Amino acid sequence: MNLFEPPRPTISFTFDDGSTSNKGSYKFEEWNNLILNHLDDENIKAVFFIKGNGVVNKKGKYLLDSWNERGHKIANHTFSHPNFNRKNISALDFKKELLKTDSLINGYSNFKKLFRFPYLKEGTSKVKIDSIRHILNDCGYKNGYVTIDASDWYIDSRLNKRLKENPKADIETFKQFYLEHIFERSSYYETLSYKLNNRHISHTLLLHHNLAAALFLDDLIDMFKKKGWKVISADKAFNDPIFSNIPNYAGESLIWALAKDSKKYENELRYPAEDSRYEKSKMDKLGL
Numbered sequence: 001m002n003l004f005e006p007p008r009p010t011i012s013f014t015f016d017d018g019s020t021s022n023k024g025s026y027k028f029e030e031w032n033n034l035i036l037n038h039l040d041d042e043n044i045k046a047v048f049f050i051k052g053n054g055v056v057n058k059k060g061k062y063l064l065d066s067w068n069e070r071g072h073k074i075a076n077h078t079f080s081h082p083n084f085n086r087k088n089i090s091a092l093d094f095k096k097e098l099l100k101t102d103s104l105i106n107g108y109s110n111f112k113k114l115f116r117f118p119y120l121k122e123g124t125s126k127v128k129i130d131s132i133r134h135i136l137n138d139c140g141y142k143n144g145y146v147t148i149d150a151s152d153w154y155i156d157s158r159l160n161k162r163l164k165e166n167p168k169a170d171i172e173t174f175k176q177f178y179l180e181h182i183f184e185r186s187s188y189y190e191t192l193s194y195k196l197n198n199r200h201i202s203h204t205l206l207l208h209h210n211l212a213a214a215l216f217l218d219d220l221i222d223m224f225k226k227k228g229w230k231v232i233s234a235d236k237a238f239n240d241p242i243f244s245n246i247p248n249y250a251g252e253s254l255i256w257a258l259a260k261d262s263k264k265y266e267n268e269l270r271y272p273a274e275d276s277r278y279e280k281s282k283m284d285k286l287g288l
Helices: 028-041 058-069 091-105 126-138 152-165 172-197 211-226 254-262 280-286
Strands: 010-017 047-050 073-076 111-115 202-208
Touching: 010 211, 028 058, 028 211, 047 091, 047 111, 058 073, 073 091, 091 126, 152 172, 152 202, 152 211, 152 280, 172 202, 172 211, 172 254, 172 280, 202 211
Parallel strands: 010 047, 010 202, 047 073, 073 111
Antiparallel strands: none
């Protein structure tokens, strides 16, 4: 180890949801194992934020077991994936969602009390936001903040559509778009973060448990390394002091929220921070 290694951008990988569906020509067990193998090959441990209603059956148990046995942390992503910005979803609903999934995952050896909000939405009123934050704290949970957000889920949806139409379709252009999109968004949040913190933080990248990750994760990790980024395990990344911040603005990436709080970046902070609307025309133009 080089004790005098200069600071550089640092990234870790976190995954949301948890699907047990077959994708393209891949059985669920096959594409899930591809993701795990990519992580194993690089000796990287992720944090997997599980949506509870996807793991209540035999396949769901297999999914949880497979990630836990490979040493990845298992965390909470609600039971039914509601949007807490909706007015008809209350803080009491939040508690029920949190505890229902907690009961499904708290027996795993790599269970960790981190919680990630669906859609990165934490409520729109101060009363609701504060109530939810109190519930999290009372239940011993911490917010599993994202620092780098992207639209990998949208790329994956179009990839799956293409493979459904033509199982033998060439997906190289999808891969290149995926890599370029995630690196572009990572560079944006890293630049914004450095302006806010005057240092390279340990980033947590939000990816989804999907076919795109299964097919492209090895190339994604390799790309970050070739571009000079340090890749670490997500559990280590969450030890960065940046995650002790509790922004006044609730929602989106932690970096986006802190930038919003600073009132210095109003001209560059789009809302929603990430969404399919920003990538649709680009993908249309490429025929993806």
